[in-house]
Amino acid sequence: MNEDIMLTAPSSGGLASRVQCLMRGFGLIPHDLIASVARLSIAAVFWQSGQTKVDGWHVTDNAVYLFQTEYKLPFIDPWVAAHLAAFAEHFFPLLLVIGFGSRLSALALLGMTLVIEIFVYPDAWPTHGTWAVCFLTIIAGGPGRLSLDHLISRYFGRES
Incomplete structure (x- = not known):
């Protein structure tokens, strides 16, 4: 283990050293866990939204209506x-x-x-920012070891 990230607090430590030790401990949270939570949680958000647009294998008339009246995206037919x-x-x-x-x-x-942020709900930036953090975590750090990408990259001798 890296000595810079040891979890043991100095024996002479007070509250400040204990807090510092705790902060170093946060650095030990594995990316695999963070990436898995990011992947699963943001996937659920979009899956559930997609479910509101379909009935079986068909896009609902209501979904098309929302794109005509509320979403009003430029340059694309509703x-x-x-x-x-x-x-x-x-x-x-x-x-x-x-x-x-x-x-x-x-x-x-x-x-x-x-x-969505630019054309549909510009005031929802706190929500969209939270989603973006999940996406950027996956884009920048990869999906983690609990993924097919990781298994494929190991098979071909590359890291994901």
């Missing part, structure tokens, strides 16, 4: 936008859960989040 959103909100979360193509899936959903 029918096409509803179908693309329903697909993306099911496909990319599924990939995140199994950890396959995780960085690209996170990037795709981050792009979708930016579109």
Whole structure:
């Protein structure tokens, strides 16, 4: 173990040294745990949103109506936008859960989040910022060892 990150507090330590020891301990939280929580939690958010847009295998009329009246995305037909959103909100979360193509899936959903923030709900930036942190954690650090990406990279001799 690295001596800089030891969890034992100095014997002469008071409250300050104990807090410092605790802060160093936070650095021991494994990225695999953080990435797994990020992948699963953000996948659930988008999956649940996707479920509101479909009835079985069909995009609902209500979803198309929302894209016509409330979302009003520029440059794209509401029918096409509803179908693309329903697909993306099911496909990319599924990939995140199994950890396959995780960085690209996170990037795709981050792009979708930016579109939502800029064109649909600009006042929801605290929520979208929280989502972005999950995506950026996956993009920057990878999906962790509990993923198909990791197994594939080990098979081919590369780290994820």
